[in-house]
Amino acid sequence: MTPKKRIAIFGSTGSIGTQALEVIAANADKFSVEVLTAQNNADLLIKQAQYFTPNCVVIGNESKYQYVKDALAATPVKVFAGEDALEEVAGMDCYDMMVAAVVGFAGLKPTLRAIESGKAIGLANKETLVVAGDIVMRKAIEKRVPIIPIDSEHSAIFQCLVGEGRNKIEKIILTASGGPFFGKKPNFLVNVKRDHALQHPNWSMGAKITIDSATLMNKGLEMIEAKWLFNLQADQIQVVIHPQSIIHSMVQFEDGSIKAQMGLPDMKLPIQYALSFPNRIANNFPRYDFKKVQTLNFDEPDLRTFRNLALAIEALNKGGNLPCILNAANEIAVYAFLKNRIGFLDMTALVEKAMSKVPFIQNPTLEEYFDSDAEARNYTASLIDL
Numbered sequence: 341m342t343p344k345k346r347i348a349i350f351g352s353t354g355s356i357g358t359q360a361l362e363v364i365a366a367n368a369d370k371f372s373v374e375v376l377t378a379q380n381n382a383d384l385l386i387k388q389a390q391y392f393t394p395n396c397v398v399i400g401n402e403s404k405y406q407y408v409k410d411a412l413a414a415t416p417v418k419v420f421a422g423e424d425a426l427e428e429v430a431g432m433d434c435y436d437m438m439v440a441a442v443v444g445f446a447g448l449k450p451t452l453r454a455i456e457s458g459k460a461i462g463l464a465n466k467e468t469l470v471v472a473g474d475i476v477m478r479k480a481i482e483k484r485v486p487i488i489p490i491d492s493e494h495s496a497i498f499q500c501l502v503g504e505g506r507n508k509i510e511k512i513i514l515t516a517s518g519g520p521f522f523g524k525k526p527n528f529l530v531n532v533k534r535d536h537a538l539q540h541p542n543w544s545m546g547a548k549i550t551i552d553s554a555t556l557m558n559k560g561l562e563m564i565e566a567k568w569l570f571n572l573q574a575d576q577i578q579v580v581i582h583p584q585s586i587i588h589s590m591v592q593f594e595d596g597s598i599k600a601q602m603g604l605p606d607m608k609l610p611i612q613y614a615l616s617f618p619n620r621i622a623n624n625f626p627r628y629d630f631k632k633v634q635t636l637n638f639d640e641p642d643l644r645t646f647r648n649l650a651l652a653i654e655a656l657n658k659g660g661n662l663p664c665i666l667n668a669a670n671e672i673a674v675y676a677f678l679k680n681r682i683g684f685l686d687m688t689a690l691v692e693k694a695m696s697k698v699p700f701i702q703n704p705t706l707e708e709y710f711d712s713d714a715e716a717r718n719y720t721a722s723l724i725d726l
């Protein structure tokens with residue numbers, strides 16, 4: 341019998357983290373949970389730890405350490421707290437594969453530490469590659485660590501590439517649902533409120549990525565993510581609006597042939613694939629029925645209205661620390677929008693300002709990425725008095 345794959349879930353209380361735990365619970369003969377981490381949601385972390393009895397848990401918010409420690413006192417689970425602990429635990433020997441499901445820039449350091457320690461990565465946290473994709477991928481190659489995408493579009497492309505060896509990619513086609521405001525114009529978007537923007541038509545996800553989907557920033561971040569994952573030039577990455585979210589993305593090879601990966605929108609599938617790769621595991625997830633969804637539509641993205649996507653394409657083309665600046669400003673802007681502090685279109689204005697304010701560096705070191713991130717965050721926050 342093959343030994344169980346030992347999994348560490350960073351961001352276990354989030355949308356991806358909880359779905360990863362569902363997949364593992366349904367396949368307890370194949371996987372064990374060794375690390376769980378949360379930022380604030382101590383109660384869910386405790387419940388998860390009581391169920392899965394991992395080697396250890398990390399609660400990011402240090403003020404909740406004693407609460408978690410007391411709740412798990414009767415179990416063998418070790419309890420750690422704080423940002424540094426997150427990184428240290430990522431370097432521990434007790435697991436084989438990290439599911440990187442922390443949201444935002446905070447996921448970068450633990451993921452880098454996991455790669456340095458030779459762990460396989462199931463990558464949901466796209467911001468890691470947006471910020472420092474060159475450094476992360478170089479390190480992964482050096483350490484011979486596989487980075488298996490969980491983001492559904494990138495999982496689709498990864499699946500399309502299986503068996504293609506060194507066959508050249510002409511381009512990839514990333515599909516986008518278009519989000520809740522597909523077809524709308526700026527005069528509508530200017531009045532959009534938080535609760536409306538949080539209603540995604542096809543996917544149920546964490547708050548930050550749901551807002552990014554509504555502004556199309558998510559697709560821009562995914563273009564940058566794809567560049568690094570699949571070693572592509574910017575002009576090899578195309579975005580197509582596909583409102584049904586049945587085709588999760590496509591690869592066009594140099595003979596013009598296009599491969600697509602299809603299915604109902606359900607993140608458990610790409611999560612399961614990343615965990616079990618190169619094998620597939622039978623499951624009873626709902627199946628796509630051609631009789632029910634008979635029409636698949638395609639459209640061009642509206643870059644004039646959804647200017648976040650245009651800004652991300654600019655960052656993709658220019659490279660250097662510009663994607664890092666874009667990402668940092670966007671995290672602050674989305675946070676402010678979620679707090680009802682700014683309007684929907686203000687998010688774009690803030691990102692644009694930060695991109696022209698923070699000095700451009702063509703080949704940043706990791707330290708310079710951290711500095712650019714901090715500078716972009718501080719500058720953006722100062723504009724809205726956060």
Ligand code: NDP
Pocket residue numbers: 350351352353354355356357377378379380381382400440441442443444446464465466467490491492543544545546547548549607
């Ligand atoms: P959620 O907001 O639902 O979950 C985020 C997780 O990260 C939670 O466990 C949260 O803990 C933890 N966390 C939040 N802030 C920090 C921090 N500063 N330090 C450490 N941990 C932190 O996000 P999602 O699950 O939606 O997304 C996670 C990542 O996956 C994102 O990068 C997203 O872009 C990507 N992704 C998500 C998809 C989805 O369907 N949700 C699809 C494709 C990609 P707590 O609960 O305690 O706050």
Ligand code: MG
Pocket residue numbers: 491492493562
């Ligand atoms: Mg995606």
